[in-house]
Amino acid sequence: MPFDFRRFDIYRKVPKDLTQPTYTGAIISICCCLFILFLFLSELTGFITTEVVNELYVDDPDKDSGGKIDVSLNISLPHLHCELVGLDIQDEMGRHEVGHIDNSMKIPLNNGAGCRFEGQFSINKVPGNFHVSTHSATAQPQNPDMTHVIHKLSFGDTLQVQNIHGAFNALGGADRLTSNPLASHDYILKIVPTVYEDKSGKQRYSYQYTVANKEYVAYSHTGRIIPAIWFRYDLSPITVKYTERRQPLYRFITTDLALLFRP
Template identity: 30%
Template sequence: MTLKKREQIEKPLQKHGGRLGKGEEYCGTCYGAEESDEQCCNSCEEVREAYKKKGWALTNPDLIDQCAREDFVERVKTQHGEGCSVHGFLDVSKVAGNFHFAPGKGYYESNVDVPELTAEGGFNITHKINKLSFGTEFPGAVNPLDGAQWTQPASDGTYQYFIKVVPTIYNDIRGRKIDSNQFSVTEHFRDGNVQPRPQPGVFFFYDFSPIKVIFTEENRSFLHYLTNLCAIVGGIFTVAGIIDSFIYHGQKALKKKMEIGKYR
């Protein structure tokens, strides 16, 4: 451990600008993000929360005394190249909206979700969707994003899915009703090298269709079966009659030509 590091741990930076003295109570600075003169930020997390409330991005956490003492930057670097697996359920209103996966915690500035963390070289948002559905599964349902996989070609960017959700009702043969949804999707990638620079992450924008689809299972009657059977038999006889007529008239014409001496 270096001397500077030991000093940061044993004598953290005080709000007044000096180091913690003997018998003095610790009250860390919020680096200008204080909401009041009495507010203290004694940890890296408290500094980050204060910045979020102000709508500021923490671009240089290595210069924050609390973050340096807690090895925040080193812990972030050790996670470089790692991924994550997300599983769960999300309740959404039946209006247009979006949900997304982005690195770090975000904050809102001018109604825009801004990422807290930045990375040199950008973030790799390569991803695979094992399963994504809207509502309860029902027989015959097809979710177009199940098993979808995408590998990021550029250094940074935003991958967007635009989903059109169609409300669906499935009534099975036992009278059970399933309220669910189907959806279609289009995809788009925004390169991170353009201006304004998009937020890195995977975004799902969804909208609900005003049309509802209803599936109903029904038993077909025996009369319906007989009607189909008669139609099939009638079709077979019709085709057989056409073939028989073609062969008969062909043979008759050939025999007539042979009789008049055209074929010897």
């Protein structure tokens, strides 16, 4: 008796004359096809969707910045004249700048009774502070009112990415209008370097930060100290990196072939 190689066929076909369609079989077949279509669309959505993976490491990510960090500040002082408002910058490298005016503007509020300060400036990557005060005014007011609203305080590049929830503008919306007008305000910032790398490999450098704050009326042996709004900062050695990734094409093809050609 000759050897029949077809014995090794584990997917044997049933002769057509032995098969008979049924309503139950048709319903089950339609449900299976719909389920396979659902799985296919789910895999397709997963392939198209970009995944953002984050990691932590110790390094200075933006070595080409010259040791500088760009800062964007937007703050309103509704009860302090613009000619009195100034920005001062200090740090541990010996920088001490009073009345910084480059890339900044003052917008009068409340018929000139108040002021909105908008400034773009840079700070060194060392601990320091910048503060809004009347120190640069030619004549100091008797009772300066430092109540304020912070619209924006951000560092580095602006990241407009919806799937990242971070503290890039943690002080945005801070309202101190009901505070003591003669009080100083201290905002203690811990700045965390952040890198975002898109699918093309392009990197953007931003900074998140945490904040703690206090307000107080300061005195010295000569009397009350002129109030100010202080932003004292320090940098974290830890860098956060977000990387855009997409499911590999071979994985998408392999998964869908397994769905479509499953016996």
